[in-house]
Amino acid sequence: MxxxxxxxxxxxxxxLCKNALLRDYYQALNQQLSLPVSQMPFMAFDLEMTGLDSQQDQILSIGIVPIIAGELHLAKAKHLLVQIEGSVGNSAVIHGIVDDQLTHAVDIEQALQWFLEQTKGHILVAHHAPLDLCFLKAGYLRWLKQEVKLIAVDTMALEKKRLLRKHDVIQEGSLRLDACRSRYNLPVYAAHNAAVDALACGELLLAQMAAIAGKDELVLTDLLA
Amino acid sequence: MDASELQPVTDFIKGLVPFGTLSDLTLERCCKSLSIGYYSKASGFVPLDPAHPQLYIVRSGAFEVRDKNGELLDRLGEGDYFGFPSLLSGEDASNRVAILEDGLVYHLPPDMFDLLRLESREFDRFFNRAFAKRLRHQGRFKAKDLTTTSRITSLMSRTPLTIDLNTSVAEASRLMRKARVSSVLVIDNNKLVGILTDKDLRNRVLAENLNGDLPVHQAMTCNPVVIESNSLVFEAMLSMSAHNIHHLPVLDNGQATGIVTSTDILRGQSSQPLLLIGEIERQNDIASLIQVSKQIPLLLQNLISADARAEEIGRVLTSVTDALTRRLIVLNQQILGEAPMAFCWLAFGSQGRQDQAACSDQDNGLLLAHEPDDAAAGYFEALSRAVCKGLDECGYVYCPGDIMAQNPKWRMSLQRWQQVFDKWVNTPEPKALMHASIFFDMRSVYGPKSLFDSLQDSVLSKTKDNDIFLAGLTGNSLTSTPPLGFFRKFVLERDGSEVKGIDLKHKGNALINDIARVYALSAGIKEVNTAKRIRALMEQNIINRKDALNLADAHEFIAHMRLSNQGLQYTQSLPITNYLMPQSVSSLIRHQLRDAFKVVHDGQVGLKLKMMRNF
Incomplete structure (x- = not known):
């Protein structure tokens, strides 16, 4: 692409867009695309969900960390908890989020609006982005009754491309976020929540960009599958 | 969002010295201010932007700090820092950081760095000390070889003999004879056109059967090889050997301002300590020994300009003094005959402690194996007079307090030395002790070790755990305090209306020497060198590790400042003093000096608590 x-x-x-919020979003993103990749603003993000089915399961929390001029800025890292309908059920064990904490949470429509505002003018970055995008798109469709186009760099797809260039077969588990990070000398993070995973994913992108670029200037096509 | 949400970052930062000392709230603000970069080996160096200095905290990967000459200063891994020197000094980074292994680096912005320094003294001190350490590393690498770092201006002759090109060779020879030089520069219209050397006179005049009327321009070497005045000694050596010549005219903006000869270079090298000591040991009469000793100021100057550690300089200069003393004893014994009994030549004070600097005076004594009869007493009087006189002539002036072996008061048998020390130790009278403290820094320069050991052992057995004596000695050492006033401002000494500055010796190093001495005597430690005393005290857990290292660092830092200040005074032909004007050094050095004096202050407080609590 x-x-x-x-x-x-x-x-x-x-x-074509009739929704002012979305029109703004597209225009802001469009302006950033003229910048060289090293100066382009990215937004690493991660969602925690109650499950893997975007039609049935719900978003629990959203973590974001912006990348500006090749650096992750923790001052602007954010973590948002989202209210869900019903109980967290079994997945609370996985994510460490209990019902009690969700009382601080916002409802899903507020969360989706917040996400658009926060990531406006940034290219999204996620590990295994299609899954997260699926949940977001489903959410926007339910809320705005219209399709939202989101552009995201998928660090997992990038890694797969790089690995396939070196090996014929990709070992099981070698594309998991932690496994990818260890190949770039990135530290192991014991704790997991949406913000830490967004940070972990952002760091991985920096490492991947350094590896892909070598001494040349990157172009966006190198990053988008 | 609170810090717990980026727990891995907070946890990592919290685990680092000195961040661990920050309050949770400050730590959270600090972590939130971070930005994170990834540095890959392929890009070679970390781009340090002079417009945006920041503290770099290595999270993963490996890095190397090199100075602008490419010398390695530091290797860094997880949890190490770089970039702090320019944050502290406000100057652009002169070092380069090479990436050895890809890694993640946290960046702390300068305003947050300053805030943390304000909020936590430990944080501030940690980075100041790290900076001082890196500076010292720099010094250590620089001090490798004098010929590779010193410049020819340090040894060239600045008033070269010059003549016009129409002068006769006979006249030129007479001028050379008068000036006792082997070459003359030939000048035409203020420009150097040639050089006439002894060799030219031999090969082009005498061997050709020409007479002395020959004009210089027919015998000289035209367009000689020259060297710029800012060249290194090393480059001069290279040029001489490449062209097989012994004389290099020195040019400054095209004007001949000096000449450097192979003899000058040899002489410059002989002021390196080992060569100098070797030369001392080869001299067979006192007159030539005095001649050799004239190189000692140059040796000191070379060591200072090569930025050697102050402790090393003190040790080197003292070993030269020791060698001179020994040679004087041996040469005088050749005149006076063999000694009637075993004896030790004792060095006290700075020579004892091995921290001599410029213009040290003598502090010495003689220890005899037993009570001398009249003949033996006469022998030792003659010997000690001759040695003290020799030392005086070599530049170690007579001791104003008359603490010298030639004074019969300090020329005694073992038994009487023991009695003298007994009196000091058992009836510590403040005034007597004040003058006696230098005797407790004693070392034998010549003579059988067993004789000296029996004196030292008996002294230490009496001082060890002797509360009354130690309290007296402590009381004395506390009569002088570091030159810090309220709000940690320097207190400057004045002489009438003239501000003299800070007395680095008496208000700094001497106080640390005192502290180390009291502790060492209290524990029966045999070392007399202050750095070695502190090390021994640390190993025996008498001073805790942190305080000991602080004290040793402060001692080195103040001594280094004193030496480099004296080096500056020497090159500017000012009188050599121990006084430093604080405004003559950078604000960072002033800051570190204040810290060093604070350590001295803390050391005194600790000493008082330990030694005087019962009094």
Whole structure:
């Protein structure tokens, strides 16, 4: 996917879009695409969900950490808890979120609006992005009754491409976030929540960009599968 | 969002010295201010932006700090820091940080760094000390070889003999004879056009059967090889050997300002300590020994300009003094005949402690194996007079307090020395002790070790755990305090209306020497060198590790400041003193000096608590 095509598509989306919030979102993103990749603003994010089915399961929390000029900025890292309908059930064991904590949470529509505001003008980054995008798109469709186009760099897809260039077969588990990080000398993070995973994913992208670029200037096409 | 949400970052930062000392609230603010970068080996060096200095905290990977000459200063891994020197000094980074292994680095912005320094003294001190350590590392690497670092201006002759090109060779020879030099620079219209050497006179005049009327320009070497005045000694040596010549005119902006010869270079090298000591040991009469000793100021100057550690300089200079003393004893014994009994030549004070500096005076004594009869007493009087006189002539002036072997008061048998020490130790009278303290820094320079040991052992057995004596000695040492006033401002000494500055010796190093001495005597430690005393005290857990290292660092730092200040005074032809004007050094050095004096203050407080609590 090349940047000119992307820009055209975003312009078109902005033109056709009747929702002011989304129009703003597309236009802001479109402006950033003219920057060199090293200066481009990214937003690493991660969602915690009650399960893997975007039609049935719900978003529990969202973590974001922006990347500005090649550096992650912790001052602007954020973690948002989302109210769910019903109980967390069994998955609370996995995510360490208990019902009690969810009383501080916002409802899903507020969360989706917050996400658009926070990530406006940033290219999204996530590990195994399609899953997270699925949940977001489903959410926006339910809320705005219209499809939202989201552009994201998938660090897992990037890693798969890089690994396949070196090996024929990819070992099971070698694309998990921690496994990917260890190949770039990145530290092991014991704790997991959406913010830490967003940070972990952002750091992985920095390492991948350094590895892909070598001494050359990167282009966005290198990052988008 | 609270800090617990980025727990891995907070946990890591909290585990680092000195961040661990921060309050939870401050730590949280600190972590939130971080940005994170990834540095890959392929890019070679970490780009340090002079417009945005920051503290770099290594999270993973490996890095190397090198100075602008490429010398290795430090290797860094997880939990190490770089970038702090420019944050502290406000100057642009001169070091480069090479990436050895890909890694993640946290960046702490400068305003947060300053805030943490304000909020936590430990934090502030940690980075100041790390900076001082790195500076010292720099010094250590620089001190490797004098010929590779010193410049020819340090040894060239600045008033070269010059003549016009139409002068006769006979006249030139007479001028050279008069000036006792082997070459003359030939000048035409203020420009150097040639050089005439002894060799030219031999090969081009005498061997050719020409007479003395020949004008210089027909015998000289035209367009000689020259060297710029800012060149290194090393480069001069290279050039001489490449062209097989012994004389290099020195040019400054095209003007001949000096000449450097192979003899100058040899002489410069002989002021390196080992060569100098070797030379001392080869001299067979006192006159030539005095001649050799004239190189000692140059040796000191070379050591200072090579930025050697102050402790090393003290040790080197003292070993030269020791060698001179021994040689004087041996040479005088050749005149006076063999000694009638075993004896030791004792060095006290700075020579005893091995921390001599410029213009030290003599402090010595003689220890005799037993009570001398009249003949033996006469022999030792003659010997000690001759040695003290020799030392005086070598530049170690007579002791103003008359603590010298030539004074019969300090030339005694073992038994009488023991009695003298007994009196000091058992009836510690403040005034007597004040003058006696240098005797407790004693070392034998010449003579059988067993004789000296029996004196030292008996002294230490009496001082060890002797509360009354130690309290007296402590009381004395506390009469002088470091030059810090309220709000940690320097207290400057004045002489009438003239501000003299800070007395680095008497208000700094001497106080640390005192502290180390009291502790060492209380524990029966045989070392007399202050750094070695502190090390021994640390090993025996008499001073805790942290305080001991602080004290040793402060001692080194103040001594280093004193030496480099004296080096500056020497090159500016000012009188050599122990006084430093605080405004003549950078604010960072001032800051570190204040810290060092604070350590001295703390050391005194600790000593008082330990030794005087019962009094």
């Amino acid at each position: 090349n940047a000119i095509y992307l820009k055209l598509r975003l312009q078109l989306d902005a033109l």
